[in-house]
Amino acid sequence: MRLYYIITHKKMMTSRIILLAFSFITYISGFSQTKGDKLFDSTKIHELRITSKTDPNLYQTLQDDVDTPDDRPYYQVDMKFDGEKIESVGIRTKGRSSARREQVPMKIDINEFVPDQEFDGMKKINLTNSYVDEFRQKDRISYELFRRAGVPAPRSSYVEVYVNDEFINIYLLVQQIDKTFIKDHFADAGSLSKYTSKHKRELKYGLDVFGNFGDMHLGDINPQLFQEVYFRDFLKFIVINDVIKAVDNFPHTNYYTYYSEKSKLFHFLPWDYNFTFRGDVNAGTIQPRWQLDIIWNTPEYKKLYLEVACELSQYLFDTSFIEELISNNEAVMASNSQGVTVTSAAELRTWIDKRRGWLQDQLTIEGVSCRDYSYPLQPGDLVINEFVASSDNTGGIQEPDGGTPDWIELYNNTNQDIVLDQHFYLSDDIDFPKKWNFISEVTIPANGYLILWADRDIHQQGIHTNFQIKKSRGNLLLVYEDLTIIDQVNYGAQELNKAYARVPNGTGDFMIQDPTFNTNNEPVLSIDDQIKDKVTIALYPNPVKETLKISTTSKVKSLTLYSLMGQELAQQTKVTEEMNVASIPKGTYFIDVQTVDGNSEVVKFIKE
Structure with a gap:
């Protein structure tokens, strides 16, 4: 039997890198393109041109549809994104309060008229108008904070939008939370529902996700419900909502719930965050809002809630991350080709910085001494x-x-x-x-x-x-x-x-x-070149289910069993001409037969 060694003396140099902003980590060497990397490249402003072959006044048509929020049709148009054209996509007006502005928000369904049509791996995308957000950044910053914490949230980028060659404005392009999003973030398709003031999801408890908000308090919910929620991520979800002062979101409206059939757990997904980072920065306490009494009044829940708040306080609003994100957003928008003025985000920076201090102060008031969550x-x-x-x-x-x-x-x-x-x-x-x-x-x-x-x-x-x-x-x-x-x-x-x-x-x-499953990657056993053209040792039955018998002219000294990848699985030194292989999985194996006269031979067999 011959062993060979792959020898190298070059050592791996491992760097301890802190990710400051997801928006910029595409510059890490070895970046591999994934779905949405064209659409949501946040390092530049994009160009999106929508052209209708049948309606020269398409944008006016979209504005007129504002008054029919529950019955808005998709219009068939062609789309060109950064010069790359895709035909026969659907576009419609989106939103309610946000739609009643000169700059109409829109939804694009790429597969509305052509089944399963995609662009950059996406089937639906959204054009938001940054309603009540003079900085045009609140949605984008909110989503990045959730993603930074590990809560799945949409990707986004800035885009100049033209309809029938008429420049409309700068929009925030936002990934749709749909089946494509779920497949990219979870283990199974499960069940996805959007919660708005109009549409409510009911669970088997006969309640909305967290109770009927019009008639009962969240403190009245069945505690068993928490056994069906991915609880730690849910706590991150509500802590972030509280810290950024999201007033048009959970629990009343604007969020998604996803139920995984495999894990049997619910996940909460953030959506629509233009009403954030506003109001008195020092208002409120760290106690969960919206009558989440069950968390605050249950010691084990409260303890975990405060632990999650401690974690987030140490990295979520990292000064370098916030500054890099806001500055990049400003620079990208300012690079627009139409001379659109970008409002300075100095006030936003100050608000976030003060809110970071507010979170730390609230933990101190609660008597919490946060441990170090550094690696x-x-x-x-x-x-x-x-x-x-x-x-x-x-x-x-x-x-x-x-x-x-x-x-x-x-x-x-x-x-x-x-x-x-x-x-x-x-x-x-x-x-x-x-x-x-x-x-x-x-x-x-x-x-x-x-x-x-x-x-x-x-x-x-x-x-x-x-x-x-x-x-x-x-x-x-x-x-x-x-x-x-x-x-x-x-x-x-x-x-x-x-x-x-x-x-x-x-x-x-x-x-x-060759794989070295659960063992040292070296040495690697070379077997293929060990199998002789002329076999002097026979195995039977082959394929085998239980007992493998060896036929040879000399007595067997030892038997060594190897996987297809050359890893030793078992050795038998007792003098015998058989080996029990009933317990090994189905597959292809090698057995090294050593005889008392000093000969050896490697023979392949199949376990069925």
Whole structure:
């Protein structure tokens, strides 16, 4: 038997990078384009031209539709975005109060007239008019704060809008929360509902999501309801709503609820935040608004609520992040080609800065001493060590529930156990680093490994992420609560039944090789060139279900079982001509037969 070693002495240099703004992380090396990267590139102002072949007064028609909010038709038009044309899309007026302004908000449905038609991976997009927002930034900043906290929220960018070649104004282009959005952020399609003052969602409790707001207080709701809510993210959702003083949102209107059939949990998704960052900056207390008495009066809920507020107080309104985001928004809008004046956001900066202080003061008033939520480890302690993005039934690793899904291996480079809790996140989206987190604590032993199944099957045995690994090219990020990038892998096209692994193990650069599932990435056992053209040792039955028998002219000294990837699975030194393989999963294996006369041979067999 011959072993070969892939040797490299180049060490991986891991940088501890804090993400200041999601809007700018596309500049990190190795960026891989994902859905919406054209539409929602926030580093420049875009151009959107809407042309009607049948209505020369289309914009006036859209203005006239303001008075029929419940019966607004889509009009068939052509759309050109930054010079890229797409024909036969639908456009209509959107909004209620916001629609009654000279600058009409609009919704574009790209697949309204052509089924399943998409543009940049999107089927619907929104053009908002920044109603009651003189800075044109409140919606965008709000969404970025939610995304920064790990609450799924729309992406956005600024765009000059023209209708039949007439310049209308600068709009904020906002991603639609729809099936496409859900698929990109969650493990299953589930059920999605929009909550407005007109449309209310009822659960099996016979109540709206948090009670009938017209007739009862939230404190009257059934406490069991909280067992069906992704509670920690819900607390982030309501804390952020309170801190930014969102008065036209939860719980009365303007939010979505999503129910996952796999996790059996509800998620709350933010929507429409022009009525924010306004009013007396020192008003209110940290106690949840809207009669959420059950949270404040239940010690375990209150404790978690204050812990979440502590976390957010340490990174959400980071001064550098806020300044970079606002300044970029101003610069992008100011670059418009039509000379539209952009209102200085100095007042907005001041309000947010004071509100940051308000949050810290409120925690002090409650007697809360917040612990440090900075990343607790050193660079290189915890790494993404290996992953497989493409496998089949013949060469893939089988998960506990069957199948051969994508998988990711984490490695602990230290001589101490590392506990991963809900503050550790993994993502395949560089624009949303907090896509999936560890809900329950998991320990990686010293110099040990942890396998994550990247298959969206979060309801199955083991640890499963809510995303699959992109096979063509992409990114994997391991991130901490404070947005420290623990590790990041940028990769190209992946090969079937091959791994992308660090060599040397835990520290080296990545290379494509045979998988070394849950074990050291080196040495790798080369088997293919060990199989002789002339087989002197026979196996039977082959395929085998339980007992594999060996036929040879000499007595057997030892039998060693290997996976298809060359990893040793079992060794049998007792003199015998058979091996029980009933317990190993179905697949292809090799057995190394050593005989007492010093000969050895590697023979392939199939377990069925």
